[in-house]
Every structure is written in structure tokens, then in C-alpha cells.
Amino acid sequence: MPIRRVAADVRAGPGGARREAEAAIRRHEASDLNAYIAFDAGALRRQADAIDDAVSRSRDPGPLAGVAVSVKDLYGLEGYPLRAGTRRALPAWSEGFLVMSLRRMGAMFTGKTHTVEFAFGGVGLNPNTGTPVNPWDPVEHRVPGGSSAGAGASLWEGSARIALGTDTGGSIRIPASATGVVGYRPTTGRWPTTGVVPLSTSLDTVGMLAHTVEDLRYAFRAIDLPARAGDEPDDPDHAVPEGVPGLRIxxxxxxxxxxxxxxxxxxxxxxxxxxxxxxxxxxxxEAPELDEAGERYLSGSIVQPEFVEFIERELPDWIPLLDPIIGTRLEAAAGVPALEYVAAHQHRRRLSARMHDRLAAERIDLLATPTLPISPPPLSALARLDAYRKANRAMLSGTCPASMLDMCAISLPVGLDEEAMPVGLQLIGPARGDLALLDRAAAVEAVLGTNLDRLGMPPRVSNGSGRYRAGSEARG
Known part of the structure; x- marks a missing residue:
């Protein structure tokens, strides 16, 4: 059911939010996907009752009334500890822009989903707190993509209709592609990253995953337009044609x-x-800027020094506790000279300007690429550190160029590969063209169909009859 209709039903009469909450609880309890590090059924029921009480008093709870939202364990969320994928809880962390915006609009929070430790990785693996199960392989435990590792799993188990993630080099789009849902990275700086443990102060974004572009577009507009009241409108957001005829990809x-x-x-x-x-x-x-931007990101000259600066300043006691998967990748960060760090930022700004000039000159509305270049690997194949590093680099390589160029990007599920695993189509739009990209992505989805149309149901998710439906039955 589209979240627009869910919210309309909840706003129409009392009891709707509690029904949504009870359904989310039942689905979570029946799931073995390990999406969450913490799920509080009692807190969810209390939120639902407060929403229903507002409706009974003729008060409008908001455009996202009763919509269940899972939250990556990198966000501060009232009533929940914050671990950021580590072995112990961090000091208290207040709620920030995105959580508070959703709360004001009537959304209700289901719990905290798994993340890679400090969001530092694209595979989704976490030896500290557990690795969620990718629902598309009925036999092996395949990785769900990271670092928002539990986000896609929470959507498929049916406990959430929106999943909050963060995206530095692809941590929303990667799990979206790996698990067959839609994930959106807003333009860098579009929304404040307050209330979120940082990885890179230069590249971090907050964003969402959902089953459909239409759901994401509805939620994005509900959050974005009030937040940007008084700002200059986005140039690309006006007069976007309906449908795909004439769309220049x-x-x-x-x-x-x-x-x-x-x-x-x-x-x-x-x-x-x-x-x-x-x-x-x-x-x-021709887009040589994409390859160069990807190389610059993967060199670590921006993200690693910024993360090391944060953890040494705020959480120095955590460094000895880091899992070797994370800790060994940070050893080289201390050796990045300041001049190299500054030069990397200057170079990425030049690359971004050239990329945007190229799109404007050739009248390209958006770029299209595979979101991930590989099929999500089995967990068992990543036991060796060198195998993990190779997979991590590959899974970041398709998404990090857009991040480095400060562009907005979305991943849509478009089929299954030869291993019956989801494949994502990444659409990349110019900076500040978020509303236009979402409109165009919705037009693309109208042609291609939703994830259920393209993929069917994952083998590990019940089809409602108590049996399981194989992904190979869906069309590719």
C-alpha cells in the first residue's frame, strides 16, 4: 500500500495507527532477517496510540501519520541507545533534523537497524552486532549491502515502510540495490546531518529507502519543502515533463x-x-570525471582523515575496540598530509564543475549506470581480509563517484542477475536537482514497474500463504 494512502487512512479515523503498529510487530516477530539491533514493540504501540488520540481529537497528526520508519543505528533516537555498530553504547546523542522532521509529521519509529561499524564499509558486514540476511538467497547468508545494512531487510520483513540510512560513498544506494528496494541520496548538504554520527563531514548525507520511488518522492517532498521555505527554488524542478518521452538519459x-x-x-x-x-x-x-572521482574517493584522502579526526577528538577510547576490518583501513589515514587533503577537495570541486558543465552542454537530464558492479557475495566468501577488501571496493565503486561530485542519485531495482540476486539501476542527477530527479525516477518506475513487478517476492519472505516464493519466478 502506498504510504500516501496509509497516512490518509490513519488520518481518516481512530485506530489506524495502532493497526499499522500491530502489523509491523507481527511481521517483525515472524522474520529471521536480523534487520534490527533493537526493536521496541511497546514504544511503537505508545507512538501509535498518541497518533490515534490526536485523530480522535480532530487534530491532524501530519502527512506521514502512522507510517512505520526504521532508523539506522547511526542516528540519535529517543528511548534507544546509540552504538553505531560498535561493541558498546556511545554517549547520549540527540535527535537531529531528519528524525525530528518525521516525528513532527506523524511517523512512528520501529527501532534501530544494523549498520557497519561507524558506517565504514559498503558490504554490510558487522562482526560486533551481527550482519543482516539478504532475503534473496534462500540457502546462503549473503551480504545485504552497507553501511545501512539493516535498512532493506526491515522493508522486506514488513516492519517498516520507510528506512532511514546515511550515504557517504553509497551507503543508501548499495543496500537498496543489493536487497531490491529503492534508495535515494539527496544532494550533499541538502538536509542537515545533525543527530547522526559522522563518517565524513564533507560527503555525509541523510536519506531514505522504500519499496517504490513514489513512496520516497511523497516522503521527500513532505520533509523537504517545509525545510526549504524561503530558499531559492531548484532550477531543474520546474516544468519537468510527465512520462519518459523526451527524457535525455x-x-x-x-x-x-x-x-x-x-x-x-x-x-x-x-x-x-x-x-x-x-x-x-x-x-x-563521455564522462571521464566519474572515473577520476571514483579513484579519488577510493584513495581515502578525504573520508579516512575526516573520520580519524572525529574519533580521535570525540571517542579516543574507541580506537582499540575497532574491529580489524575497520581499524586496519584507518592506519594509513594518519599519514595523509594536510596538503594532500586540501588538494583532494579542490580537485573534486573542479571535477564536479566540469561534470555539471558537460551535462548542461549536452542537455542530459540524468546519467544511468548499474548501481553495483557485482552480485552481493555470500558472507562465507569474505572470511579473508583481502577478499573483504576486494568486495568492499567493488561495492563502493559504482556509487562513490556521484558522492564525490556532490550530485543526487537514486537506485531502482530492475531485475535479477544470473544468481537470482537483485540488480539496481542508478540514476544520477545534477546537484540541487533533487525534486526533478525524483519526478523523473517516478516516470521511469511507471514504465519499468516496481520491485514487486520486476523481481517478485524474495525467497526468504513469506508470500502470505505460509510458503515461500522463489525469486527465479520473477521476470528479469
Whole structure:
């Protein structure tokens, strides 16, 4: 059910929020996906009753009334400890912009979902608190993508309709692609990152995952427009045509395509062919900035020094407790000279300007790439540190260029690969073009269909009859 309709039903009469809460609790209790580090059924019921009480008193609880939201354990959330994927709780952390905005609009919070330790990784693995199960493999425990590792699993188990994540180099889009849902990274700086443990003060964003673009667009607008009252409107947000005819989609000549597994690339190519048949202009474009931006991100010259500065300043006692997967990657960060750090920022700003000038000159509305270049690997294949590092680099490589260029980006599920795992189509838009990108992504979804249309139900998720439906039954 679209969240717009959920909220309308809750606002229409008393008892709707409690029904939503009880359904979320039942689904969570029946799930074995390990999405959450903490789920509080009592707190959820109290939130629901407060919403229903407001409705009974003829007070409007808001446009997201009764919508269940899971929260990545990187956010401060009242009533819950904050561990950020570590071995012990951090000092008290207040709620910030995104949580408070959702609370004011009537959303109710289900609990805290798993994250990679301090969000420092794209695979989704966490030896400290546990690794959620990717619902698409009925036999092996495959990684869910990270660092918002429990977000997609919380959506598929049915306990949440929106999942909060953070995205520095791809930590919303990666789990969205890996688990077959939709994930949106807003333009860097679009929303405040208050109330969230930082990884990179330069590149961190807060954002959301949901089952459909339409759900994300509805929630994004509800949050974004009041927050930006009085700001200059986004230039690309006006007069966006309905549908895909005339939409100019650039397919970049880039390693985002050439480094992708052939089975993954084929699924995305078929989706683009469907868009072309529906009237979109799918055009080749040179985009060397994407490859260079990706190399710069993966070199660690920005994210690692910023994270080390934060943890040495705020949590120095935590450093000896870091899992070796995280700790060994930080050893080189202390050796990044200040001049190299400053030069990296200056260079990424130049790359971003060139990329945006190129899009404007060629009248490209958005870029299209595979979100992930590989199929989500089994957990058992990552036991060796070198295997983990290789998979982590691969899973970040498709999403980090847009982050480095301060662009907005979304991942949509478009099919299953040869291993019956989800494949995401990444659409990248210009900075500050968030509303336009969401409108265009909704038009794309209207042509291609939702995740249920494209993928079917994951094998580990009941279809409602008590049996399991294999993902291979869905069309690719």
C-alpha cells in the first residue's frame, strides 16, 4: 500500500495507527532477517496510540501519520541507545533534523537497524552486532549491502515502510540495490546531518529507502519543502515533463559500466532498452570525471582523515575496540598530509564543475549506470581480509563517484542477475536537482514497474500463504 494512502487512512479515523503498529510487530516477530539491533514493540504501540488520540481529537497528526520508519543505528533516537555498530553504547546523542522532521509529521519509529561499524564499509558486514540476511538467497547468508545494512531487510520483513540510512560513498544506494528496494541520496548538504554520527563531514548525507520511488518522492517532498521555505527554488524542478518521452538519459563511457559483471550490466541494459522503447532518448556520453572521482574517493584522502579526526577528538577510547576490518583501513589515514587533503577537495570541486558543465552542454537530464558492479557475495566468501577488501571496493565503486561530485542519485531495482540476486539501476542527477530527479525516477518506475513487478517476492519472505516464493519466478 502506498504510504500516501496509509497516512490518509490513519488520518481518516481512530485506530489506524495502532493497526499499522500491530502489523509491523507481527511481521517483525515472524522474520529471521536480523534487520534490527533493537526493536521496541511497546514504544511503537505508545507512538501509535498518541497518533490515534490526536485523530480522535480532530487534530491532524501530519502527512506521514502512522507510517512505520526504521532508523539506522547511526542516528540519535529517543528511548534507544546509540552504538553505531560498535561493541558498546556511545554517549547520549540527540535527535537531529531528519528524525525530528518525521516525528513532527506523524511517523512512528520501529527501532534501530544494523549498520557497519561507524558506517565504514559498503558490504554490510558487522562482526560486533551481527550482519543482516539478504532475503534473496534462500540457502546462503549473503551480504545485504552497507553501511545501512539493516535498512532493506526491515522493508522486506514488513516492519517498516520507510528506512532511514546515511550515504557517504553509497551507503543508501548499495543496500537498496543489493536487497531490491529503492534508495535515494539527496544532494550533499541538502538536509542537515545533525543527530547522526559522522563518517565524513564533507560527503555525509541523510536519506531514505522504500519499496517504490513514489513512496520516497511523497516522503521527500513532505520533509523537504517545509525545510526549504524561503530558499531559492531548484532550477531543474520546474516544468519537468510527465512520462519518459523526451527524457535525455546519458549512458557514460565509464568503468561504472565496463567494470560491471556482464550479467549485471545486461539487466540494466534491458531496462534502458525498455525506456528507449517508451520514448526516452538514451544517449552515449563521455564522462571521464566519474572515473577520476571514483579513484579519488577510493584513495581515502578525504573520508579516512575526516573520520580519524572525529574519533580521535570525540571517542579516543574507541580506537582499540575497532574491529580489524575497520581499524586496519584507518592506519594509513594518519599519514595523509594536510596538503594532500586540501588538494583532494579542490580537485573534486573542479571535477564536479566540469561534470555539471558537460551535462548542461549536452542537455542530459540524468546519467544511468548499474548501481553495483557485482552480485552481493555470500558472507562465507569474505572470511579473508583481502577478499573483504576486494568486495568492499567493488561495492563502493559504482556509487562513490556521484558522492564525490556532490550530485543526487537514486537506485531502482530492475531485475535479477544470473544468481537470482537483485540488480539496481542508478540514476544520477545534477546537484540541487533533487525534486526533478525524483519526478523523473517516478516516470521511469511507471514504465519499468516496481520491485514487486520486476523481481517478485524474495525467497526468504513469506508470500502470505505460509510458503515461500522463489525469486527465479520473477521476470528479469
Amino acid at each position: 546519458g549512458v557514460p563511457s565509464s568503468r561504472l559500466w565496463t567494470d560491471a559483471d556482464s550479467a549485471v550490466a545486461a539487466v540494466v541494459e534491458r531496462a534502458l532498452a525498455e525506456l528507449r522503447a517508451a520514448g526516452a532518448d538514451v544517449l552515449p556520453i
